[in-house]
Amino acid sequence: MNSRRYWKNRLPFLLTNLVCMAALTVFLLVCGNSVSAVVLILIVWALILLTGLVLTYWKRKRQMKKLLDMAEQLSERYLISEVMELPEQAEDQVYYQLLKMAGKSMLEQIGEVERERLEYKEYIEQWIHEIKTPITAMKLLCENHRTDWTKELLLELEKTNRFTEQALYYARSEHTEKDYSVREMALSQVVHQAIADNKYLLLQGGMRLEVEEMQDTVYSDEKWVRFILNQLIANAVKYRTEQPVLRISTHKRQDQVVLVMEDNGIGIAASDLPRIFEKGFTGQNGRMVQQSTGIGLYLCKRLCEKLGIGIAAESSEQGTAISLAFHINCLIHEVQG
Template structure:
């Protein structure tokens, strides 16, 4: 605090030193060389300057304390600094800014909640006609009906991604960590995507025990679903199997999803978790949105899991989902 005060008053002190030096020099050159008188003038000047600095320090002490310790000031933003005009004016300005800031935050939260409500309602409204379409076509097996079914599956997956992306904004209100059977979660994802496996002629091979991990089952199923559907999509026409394995390391239990598909170029591997990044493969597989892996990374961060990707172009990709022990 004292350092800040002297830094602020340095220009005044320096100006007074220059002024005293010039005054003494003028007196000396004018022939007035009485040393005692000169020292007396210097003493009075320094005394007045010191008195002024002490007065300024006392009246602005709280002001400088706040500036020297801004964190403490933030906790007491509505407390007036002191009675000095400059301090009082700054205090009033900060109060006004703080009230405006709080108002803007409240408005932004209100708009975000409205948007979240709209997204939830819209997704559920869109799911109803999809369910009706699926009920209508489930009795038919011709090629055109199968194409319609594939498109409804894509719509359903897209709506699910939109819903989870919206819910991620209020993640802390929408998760419950408990012991989850890893094999059961994977099998659920495989059942939900059986038509995807058949269409792409890519089939899963599992090697999982009955190990249990601490996670939120709903969010975990979504994460595994994104990783498996990516493995199937980028293996189609190149490999007929993806491998879903389990490993135990010092870091904890790992779920490994290995494919032998197109792989990821080295230039893209560091950016695959960035929102909306589709990379070189995204330009070939135009259905890619660039949001799947970004959501996976955000969900894993919130759940305390880690996700890593290793890939060799033309040979395939290995995804490691780690659950800390």
């Protein structure tokens, strides 16, 4: 509570008391009372007034501090009226009722927004599942009728499928725990599946692959990890240079298995590197490549956080390396060791 403003608001009350004290002084002197008696009465009046004002200020300040502390502890501060006590003063009760009305209105608005958001999310998920059917059918038709034209079409279908997957995972990224299927998986199998998902993109980009032999197994969700790898492969192709190379390898670091995807692309500017996992951030490279949306790495970061996978990036003029660190269960680590 602002002390200066509090006392400033009390000025009319103080001035009224001063006027009353002056009037009383004149009346008592006219009635023949001694000056000492009048002064004593004024001193007692002033002490009582000062004591009352100080006690009232202290009580109000303590009440306001308690309210602020309660509000600080609430994650939804618009619910403050639900936890605060009913005020004693009549004017405070009016503000209390206003807070109640505002809180109720806010809850109704939030409920409506959440319902609309859920309906929209369900529609998007349903639409994506529906659109996958014609995409798969077109892929099969192109695979069965190989021509130069169908190869180009397969590449575009591959991109379309990746964008629809991105939209689906974005819609589900807030509640990935409802779609978990954590089990033991071989990293080599997931890597090769991701490469197969992007084979036409890799061929079109002329990307040379160097995949080291991997014997490591980890516990995670294969579908989510595959999605992350698809995004990283697409980025490596998007920001490639002439004679592009993508190296995929693993190594162990303490209680972790680290999967590294390293390319020899255009690299990431040092000033952009700390922000590449931010939503919508495209940086200098994004301004050169029109297809950049700033969503892919943001989703990768969010999914890694949900799955307990560490993700980090290193970059220079010679290319970029993205590492995914999978924690090893202590019992599995002993068996594999």
